[in-house]
Amino acid sequence: MKPAPFDYVAPRTVAEAVDALGDTGRKAQVLAGGQSLILEMHLQRVRPDLVVDINRIRELGGLSVEDGELRVGALVRHAAFESAEAAPGPLGTLLSRAVVNIAHPPIRSRGTMVGSFGWAHPASEWCAVGAALESTVEMTGPDGTRSIAAGDYFLGPHRTERRPDELITAVRLPLLHEDTGVGFLEHRRTEFCFAQVAVAVALTVNAGAISRARIGLANSADHPVRARTAERLLVGADIGPLTAGARLHDDHLFAHAGRTAAQEDAAPVDEPYADVEYKRQAVAVLVARTLLEAAADQRARLAVREGHQ
Numbered sequence: 001m002k003p004a005p006f007d008y009v010a011p012r013t014v015a016e017a018v019d020a021l022g023d024t025g026r027k028a029q030v031l032a033g034g035q036s037l038i039l040e041m042h043l044q045r046v047r048p049d050l051v052v053d054i055n056r057i058r059e060l061g062g063l064s065v066e067d068g069e070l071r072v073g074a075l076v077r078h079a080a081f082e083s084a085e086a087a088p089g090p091l092g093t094l095l096s097r098a099v100v101n102i103a104h105p106p107i108r109s110r111g112t113m114v115g116s117f118g119w120a121h122p123a124s125e126w127c128a129v130g131a132a133l134e135s136t137v138e139m140t141g142p143d144g145t146r147s148i149a150a151g152d153y154f155l156g157p158h159r160t161e162r163r164p165d166e167l168i169t170a171v172r173l174p175l176l177h178e179d180t181g182v183g184f185l186e187h188r189r190t191e192f193c194f195a196q197v198a199v200a201v202a203l204t205v206n207a208g209a210i211s212r213a214r215i216g217l218a219n220s221a222d223h224p225v226r227a228r229t230a231e232r233l234l235v236g237a238d239i240g241p242l243t244a245g246a247r248l249h250d251d252h253l254f255a256h257a258g259r260t261a262a263q264e265d266a267a268p269v270d271e272p273y274a275d276v277e278y279k280r281q282a283v284a285v286l287v288a289r290t291l292l293e294a295a296a297d298q299r300a301r302l303a304v305r306e307g308h309q
Ligand SMILES: Cc1cc2nc3c(=O)[nH]c(=O)nc-3n(C[C@H](O)[C@H](O)[C@H](O)COP(=O)(O)OP(=O)(O)OC[C@H]3O[C@@H](n4cnc5c(N)ncnc54)[C@H](O)[C@@H]3O)c2cc1C
Pocket: 028, 029, 030, 031, 032, 033, 034, 035, 036, 037, 038, 039, 054, 074, 101, 102, 103, 104, 107, 110, 111, 112, 113, 114, 115, 116, 117, 118, 119, 121, 123, 124, 125, 126, 166, 167, 168, 169, 192, 193, 194, 195
């Protein structure tokens, strides 16, 4: 199919883009990497009458560390995070473990993290990371700039708090302390399709006990969620003598946290090839395994810091 007819503008500043998005009576879409939008337009599931191409807006290109946060501008491509050096410390590791699950290299070289927040697909890896870390979405509209926490931003499949006349200028992610271990795992049907379930974890450990747990789930509800009930179960517990790849028994804390996330935090939606019960089982298993990965990562970081790798 071909896209329905549309007009096209390519502003050079955020102010011009916001003007275009606010053009009364028009159904506008932002073109960032185009890796979701162009496909949807060809299928005519999305029929904008105006496409606002932001790729010439230089001020949207930056990746910077400011006030303890990584600020990801709207034109930073997925591929920028394939190196763990893109962000300092455990955050860089978490982003690099998540990004390799997004589609394949050509899509990662064009698509953007901010575009994933704009599209708000329930299975988006970035949105799971954003939910786990309570990232912040920065938007500019006719009334100025505002920031909104990920937990309030995602409302449902492709539904967010963003108003149609607002441009997302950046997403901000908190840097993670060196005492934090990270993990990211997902389950998908074939190599390049969207995740049936994905899990992002950041586990902060002091003197062997978990002081903070952050768990984000993708495709486990109609929007990305944070598994707060499972997190509460973990805080204060000792992580014990774990190694990556070890088998978890049903009575292990992480297995218990996985089952809790599946029953209390997830609200799965039926899909072809993955019904609600299947997804709950996938959440239970993946949360447990991702916690194990994060615990092993934390141990490895500690060993390096203490000089006995
Ligand atoms: C075959 C295939 C497989 C894929 N697999 C995955 C996958 O496994 N995981 C995954 O997460 N994604 C996947 N994607 C989607 C891909 O990651 C996209 O890059 C991403 O969803 C959107 O980023 P984009 O920059 O391409 O946005 P675009 O396609 O340009 O825009 C997408 C939507 O977001 C809005 N938008 C974009 N930027 C902004 C902004 N700055 N402000 C306001 N609104 C904005 C647009 O209006 C549009 O509605 C896949 C895509 C394809 C084609």
